Amino acid sequence: MIRGVIIGALLLLFGGLRLPIESSLTEQHRSAYFHQARLGLDLREQIGQLGFLAALSGFRSLVADVVFIQAHVAWERTEWGRVLLLFRQATTLQPRSVLFWDMAAWHMAWNASVAALHDEALPNDLVRRKAQREYIDLGKDFLERGIKNNPDRPQLYESLARLYKEKLQNHAAAATCYARAAALPGAAEYDNRFAAYELSFAPGHEREAYEALRRLYDLGEHERLPTLLTRLKFLEEKLGIPLYERIPDKEK
Template sequence: MRRFKTARNLIVIAAVLCGTGYLRMPKEQKFMEDLRERKIAHPQIDSEIWSKMGQTSLAGTFGGLRSVMASFMSIGAYDHFENNDWYKLEKDFEVITALDPYNAYYWNTGAWHLGWNAASWARRNQRREIETALKNGNEDFSPTKQRLLEMEFLEKGDAMYREGLKYNPGSEELWFDRGAMWSNEYKRPDLERAAEAFKELRNSPNPVYRRRYLLTIARIPGREIEAYEEMVRLVSVSDPRNFSIPTFRVLMLILGSNPELPDGALRPPVDVVYNNPEKAYEDLYNYWNRIKNDGYYAGNYEVLMKQLIDKLKVPDSLNPYVTEPKRPLYPSVWKRELEKRDRDGSSR
């Protein structure tokens, strides 16, 4: 009889606990969702990520040590980086970022390994295989196929940047590094994607980040008006650090020369942007390679250059229309060439 009463009491207690838990569950779930939305609590881990976790990571997750486990795993992932085990490294960072998704550092590190290191490794391997194929006379060799691996890692890096930005939309480093990856001339530049990232940094307190949107869209055909508007916006900020950048100074002239600008548009003349014509010529001379190699907007570059060439009596050695520029024009070079010109002129 006593055993029966004990069992009955246990059943009643269990029923009460289950009922209470059932009634409280919706409120607790809502409370937890609110904490996750406010980034106080970690988000749920996807079932696919659970399957990739080892026993230690699982134990740490249930023990509330997700950030600690992420830190330990990031140290272990370095071994895969050293051994070029890129797919294992990718798996590591999928788990690491799931454990601590609000830490932008892990997203940035994972994306850097995949989009920068792994892609560069793939390109180096391509070069070796191309050289070997050409040496062996392999006519079936396709460089296009070899580029696929590099693009695969670039896309993986981009995906990690984008996923990280879902959890850390305010991380300027993630936005900037994603844009830097797609604007890097030594990779596979995609300036539209770079501009998409840099646009988020237009109001950054960091002047380097703030200027990159302008410096990117000034290289994209068809976006010259937009680049002009961005240049005017940055000029209106009156940050003296902008005017210390040679390319920014030149863009004030070049973008303002666009014939498609509306009447009344700001078109700064050379003597407003520069204190002396020599400095203007130095900047414009160096902008030549920006046009030829980086695709910057040319505008009325040729008109401006020829006006300054006539005004300053520039020697042929510093005239890009006579002597192809092979290196930047530094003040010391400019001074030396002008002195040489004057000596040659006086000796005649």
């Protein structure tokens, strides 16, 4: 009995001693963007009791993978509502996986939106276009939330830039996203160039775009790619740049 009391007291004492260490480590994990998953009751309802239990027992990532594979199967069957639901679960369980956010956005903004546009079951073209737009917005929402969870990685900024460019024709926003991606470690070398290209298509940003393209041009031969030269020439004409400041015509 006395031994039991002593052990109990020692256990609590040890708990008290490690408390600040554990709290500090948890904080460090959070600041390194770990454990951002929020395992709430709504998620339990979605993934079932067993999946929720597994997620709580240190197999969050594994459960997320299973959900991701289910989403893949749902995509193969073109069950778009289920794809959306499953990707929401997968990204909630594993918010640090860029792949999940990216795939979710791609399925919504590219695949589901096109499927909606050609959906014969919808009554008319107006409804089809509305559904298409809703899926594109869902894709954008996935990418924006993905960026909030992974602000240190360039991939999702690049994907959002592509979405703005190809699906929403918002070139200024695409340029901003490419520029943000370019500022992050591990960014693709074309991000800076693409930011300038997109700016050159954005009405009202011609001067800014010209300066960005010119800066790239001045970096040397390796940046003087055909698209860059074409856009630069176009802007020189549009902005009425003096002849002596223009790039040589042979580069046209």
